[in-house]
Amino acid sequence: MKRIVNRHLLFREWIQNGYLMILTGLVLAFGLSWDTLLWLVKHGPVAHLPYLPPEFTPATYWAHDLVVKLAYMNPEVFTAPGFNYPYNGYPGWGTFILLMVLGVTQMAGERYGRKLEHLLALPVTRGEVVLTKFVAGVLTLTLGTALGLVITGLPVLFLPTPPGLTLPVVAQTYLKWWSVFLTIYALAFLAGTMAGNLRSAVLCCAALEFAPFCLTLAAVAVLMTFGVDPGRRYLWQIFRYVPLLTPVILVQEGFGWEGTALMLLTSAAALAAAVWVFQAAPFEKNGEFFSFGNSQALLGTAFGAVAAVVVNWTVYRGVLGEKPNWLVSLAVLAVVFAAVFQATRFVVRKGAS
């Protein structure tokens, strides 16, 4: 255990990054619980009358005080989509962005602030440095989630609740959420470990968090313009499955135990990759290819692909009237990609010079 997590390093993490840890923990705790509770005030018991105790009717509901209203949670609505949907995902996104910031700054922030150099000269192994940092973040999000669970769970314990709503149900929901938080944090941590500076770390983080969903969406959109029916070709199954790899998008899609397991596996894989990358080269700019100006070809390909998909989809819907024409689609994809690829390279080259 001594070799995995160094308590002296943990102490340093606490003193150095304590503010961010406390902020993230509190936002996680209150973001989760308040968002859920507010949702319930607005929709919960009224929207799901069958679950209400007999003394509750829409007419009598509003007569009760706020605490009682908050206490009535419905297991059907106490789910991931319900969590974010009513407020267009705003509170959830705030939580996730803070988690990403925590993950990215753990390594990229230290490297950017030139603090990593002194840290690595201390009598500790590289493994201890990377694992202690990871554990510090995991402790933060675990304590934050646990606090959220307590805030939400107390009313369930001590106030009358609808049938089916028990503390284990609430705990399960929080456990699933914890797995999502862990994955977001782990991917951001990996991004910060791979990247050389904050800018490339943020780009790398965004790529890890959003890329699977965006790539699937693009692939489906392109195939549809060629007349491939996603439903018939099982593409929608892929479309439904791949977002599980993208925790941020997952919020809008919903998830179950399968998703939780996938989240935990993804987190473990991200941590393993981060440890490997850090041990191989802790101080060098491993991911500098994500930075602007370093790779015209990469940027050209990325922007070219995005532009080609968007224009092709627009032509498919607006010009072709959603009638697939593979010749037109192929031509649009090729021409737009080539044009934007060259334009991007030209702009980058101009900017560099």
Next chain:
Amino acid sequence: MAMAIEARGLQKRFGQCWVLRGLDLKVPRGSIYGLVGRNGAGKTTLLRILLGIIRPDDGDVFVDGVPTRESNPEWKGSIGYVPDVPDVYYNLRVSEFFALGKRFYSKWDEETMVRLVGLLGLPLKRRLRELARGQRTLAALVFALSHHPSYLFLDEPTAGLDPLVRREVLKLVLEEAAEHGTTVIYSTHILADLERACDRIGLLHGGTIAVEKAIDELKADARRIQVVWEGEPPEDPRTWPEIAACERRGRVWSLTVTENAARVVDKIKAARATFFEELPLSLEDWFIASVGRDVQHEKNS
């Protein structure tokens, strides 16, 4: 002579840029080794490789004859390090920074820390981010010296310090080396500091240690020689391989010699100079003469 630190065939490149090209380095035990070189010559990279912070593309580092691994805590427990940019742990108070040192180093000497803090006037209650750059460097130096390291790596520790504090820092380093037999590698652009403190010096140029000498040897070999010839000299001194730099003002030739000064004097005598005078060469002049020739060559090409 027993070598405390030895590097063999170190190679390192960043992208397409080669920083070290087969560098060999030998640092005798208990010596203060000055590392000089132009900006971007690779001094910081070399120190980081020796410290195990970054990994060389090729080559090995030996400490007391034993190959080091980059993540060896035992080896790191015996080193002190002052980085060139002392942006260490911004949010920590100075006292917390030293408390951290106490946690990490078994040989941490609280008395030394208190003495040094008092001597250098460091404010224990202020946060590191509130300190001036020079004060942060001093904090890093106190951190490094308070556990009496066997090996001390200083990367431009006196940059940004006023002359009084600079002198104090040098004194502390010399005291540490004298009292505890510490092996010091001292990288700096302030060559006067090296002249005062170091017993050996290495010039990092072109990715290798181009020149490595004891300071006394260097002083004995390097000279500025003012020569007067009636008319033209029989042989142009600029063609002599020992001459690093040559300047002519009328009949007076000013020759900068970085090695084999005695041989040059013999040549001057053989060339029947009317008058010549040997002047000591400062380390700064030696550095400019040693590196300047290559720089001029690079510019011309």
